[in-house]
Amino acid sequence: MKKQSNLNYLLYLAGGEKKKLFLAVILSVISSILAFAPFLIIYKMIMILFEGNVVYKDIFNLAVLAAVIIIVRIIFFIASGAFSHVAAFNILYNIRMKIIKHMGNLNLGFFTNKTSGELKKVINEDIEKMENFLAHHIPDISAAVVAPFIMFIYLLYLNYKMALVLLIPVVIGGVIQSIMFKNFEKRMEHYFTLLENMNSTIVQFIQGISIMKAFNVSSLSFEKYRKSIEEYADYWKKITETNSQSHSIFLAIMDSGLLFTIPLGGYFYINGGIGLGTYLLFIIISMGFLNSFKALLELGSNFSMIFEGVNRIKNILDMPKQESGKYSLSKSGSYDIEIKNVSFKYEDKNVLNNVNTSLEKGTINAFVGASGAGKTTLAQLIGRFWDVNEGEILINNKNIKDISMENLMDSVAFVFQDIFMLNDTIYENIRMGNENVDYEEVTEAAKKAQIHDFIMTLPNGYETRMGESGIKLSGGEKQRISIARAILKDAPIILLDEATASLDADNEIEIQKSLQKLTEGKTVIVIAHKLNTIVNSDQIIVLNDGQIEEIGNHEKLLKNKKRYFNMYKEQEQAKGWVV
Numbered sequence: 222m223k224k225q226s227n228l229n230y231l232l233y234l235a236g237g238e239k240k241k242l243f244l245a246v247i248l249s250v251i252s253s254i255l256a257f258a259p260f261l262i263i264y265k266m267i268m269i270l271f272e273g274n275v276v277y278k279d280i281f282n283l284a285v286l287a288a289v290i291i292i293v294r295i296i297f298f299i300a301s302g303a304f305s306h307v308a309a310f311n312i313l314y315n316i317r318m319k320i321i322k323h324m325g326n327l328n329l330g331f332f333t334n335k336t337s338g339e340l341k342k343v344i345n346e347d348i349e350k351m352e353n354f355l356a357h358h359i360p361d362i363s364a365a366v367v368a369p370f371i372m373f374i375y376l377l378y379l380n381y382k383m384a385l386v387l388l389i390p391v392v393i394g395g396v397i398q399s400i401m402f403k404n405f406e407k408r409m410e411h412y413f414t415l416l417e418n419m420n421s422t423i424v425q426f427i428q429g430i431s432i433m434k435a436f437n438v439s440s441l442s443f444e445k446y447r448k449s450i451e452e453y454a455d456y457w458k459k460i461t462e463t464n465s466q467s468h469s470i471f472l473a474i475m476d477s478g479l480l481f482t483i484p485l486g487g488y489f490y491i492n493g494g495i496g497l498g499t500y501l502l503f504i505i506i507s508m509g510f511l512n513s514f515k516a517l518l519e520l521g522s523n524f525s526m527i528f529e530g531v532n533r534i535k536n537i538l539d540m541p542k543q544e545s546g547k548y549s550l551s552k553s554g555s556y557d558i559e560i561k562n563v564s565f566k567y568e569d570k571n572v573l574n575n576v577n578t579s580l581e582k583g584t585i586n587a588f589v590g591a592s593g594a595g596k597t598t599l600a601q602l603i604g605r606f607w608d609v610n611e612g613e614i615l616i617n618n619k620n621i622k623d624i625s626m627e628n629l630m631d632s633v634a635f636v637f638q639d640i641f642m643l644n645d646t647i648y649e650n651i652r653m654g655n656e657n658v659d660y661e662e663v664t665e666a667a668k669k670a671q672i673h674d675f676i677m678t679l680p681n682g683y684e685t686r687m688g689e690s691g692i693k694l695s696g697g698e699k700q701r702i703s704i705a706r707a708i709l710k711d712a713p714i715i716l717l718d719e720a721t722a723s724l725d726a727d728n729e730i731e732i733q734k735s736l737q738k739l740t741e742g743k744t745v746i747v748i749a750h751k752l753n754t755i756v757n758s759d760q761i762i763v764l765n766d767g768q769i770e771e772i773g774n775h776e777k778l779l780k781n782k783k784r785y786f787n788m789y790k791e792q793e794q795a796k797g798w799v800v
């Protein structure tokens with residue numbers, strides 16, 4: 222049932238390329254029907270020889286006919302392969318494009334959840350595996366089913382008893398195959414989970430290797446990496462061991478056609494049930510008849526792997542698109558934000574419960590609270606990284622779900638800690654693909670972000686390349702580049718994740734200055750970790766366990782003598798520590 226629906230889904234993904242696949246199937250079926258023709262011609266020759274009245278021209282003509290059929294069969298076979306390969310190539314390309322396009326419409330949060338190892342596996346490996354299936358298996362399977370079937374009908378007509386004898390290995394082989402592949406899908410599911418786990422552990426291991434070394438925990442992480450590989454290898458060994466014995470038995474049985482046709486055919490011949498010619502024909506046929514069945518049943522193991530991959534592709538493509546509204550906020554002015562009865566959970570985990578607050582236009586609002594209180598989540602909901610489960614978020618009285626995603630993204634600038642840098646020049650890294658800005662505007666933004674002077678000290682200035690092949694920047698420098706990006710974007714709402722890492726005093730001052738420029742006149746949300754940086758905020762929202770516990774400015778919250786007061790006191794005390 223599942224296989225069937227996955228196959229249908231794959232054919233649905235094939236779209237217009239189905240026609241080429243269909244043609245490939247037809248050509249392949251004809252080619253494999255023609256494969257039986259030489260056997261029938263040999264039969265005919267034997268019959269002529271047995272009749273005793275041999276006309277050599279007839280034998281010669283039959284030999285020529287056999288040669289022509291073999292050549293035609295080869296041509297059909299090649300043509301089938303050509304069509305199926307072209308179709309497979311196009312289908313793979315289309316599926317990759319479809320996934321990438323679909324990912325562009327998913328919640329931004331999807332990408333914070335999915336590990337890059339998992340995505341890489343689907344886009345590269347799962348889709349690649351389909352190439353073999355589409356280019357080879359589909360034509361092969363069709364040929365393996367249709368050609369023997371047609372041949373079998375002819376053989377039934379010739380002699381139904383002997384035709385049924387041919388089926389004995391198929392029945393035995395089929396039973397063995399079904400025992401062998403009992404629970405196979407479940408086993409493959411587990412196998413793929415282990416493979417995924419190994420992939421993401423490898424990616425994590427490589428990405429985090431420097432940090433792990435610095436903390437001297439590389440052996441610990443290596444242990445995790447080793448364990449995931451071992452688990453994968455052990456399971457694969459187990460699957461192979463379980464299957465290999467029954468697989469060998471299966472192959473031996475499928476090759477044992479003669480074991481049944483010779484004695485049973487001999488018995489029928491002696492008892493006058495069949496002529497010598499028919500007896501010999503069935504002996505010849507039984508040597509090749511089951512080859513295609515063998516291929517068909519052997520393909521069973523590949524099916525599960527391929528359909529498992531199709532299932533994962535389906536899971537991604539089935540993820541609901543984030544519906545974009547149509548409304549556009551006006552470009553000018555600052556925006557009010559209202560968070561109304563908002564509740565949110567990640568799958569089963571409740572993170573925010575009935576949160577209510579207003580962020581007035583042009584004000585600085587700090588979200589504070591213990592780690593895990595829900596500060597980042599609440600800020601991300603405003604940028605529609607996720608959609609609220611209950612309640613609504615309004616910008617200038619418009620539900621953000623009604624605002625077009627493009628307009629919303631234009632209206633919000635994010636300055637997060639995890640700064641993504643393009644493998645490109647500093648200029649392009651600040652401009653971030655915005656064709657409407659010129660060099661002057663970029664330098665202006667860099668000046669406001671207090672990074673211009675530094676850029677000018679580089680040999681190629683704004684044309685200096687960044688990323689893997691280029692210059693490496695410090696954390697503070699990267700942060701100022703990302704602030705320059707946000708300044709250039711000039712969005713009326715700024716979501717700012719305050720740096721948790723300690724910066725040196727110079728960098729800290731520079732960043733504070735650049736932030737002042739960035740936030741002037743904007744509605745700002747700061748996810749705050751260091752309270753001394755937000756004492757001047759217009760509003761401080763203290764979150765605890767997904768709920769708002771206190772709201773007010775610094776002075777008011779100190780007077781409250783509750784959570785904020787305690788947090789502040791603790792941080793002030795910590796400042797006095799001498800390491």
Ligand SMILES: Nc1ncnc2c1ncn2[C@@H]1O[C@H](COP(=O)(O)OP(=O)(O)OP(=O)(O)O)[C@@H](O)[C@H]1O
Pocket residue numbers: 333334567570572590591592593594595596597598599
């Ligand atoms: N993508 C996610 N999927 C599932 N759970 C998540 C996800 N992101 C965060 N959480 C969980 O939601 C809760 C709130 O996380 P959130 O990052 O919003 O807290 P925070 O107050 O910003 O914490 P911190 O100060 O440590 O960044 C945490 O328990 C966290 O484990």
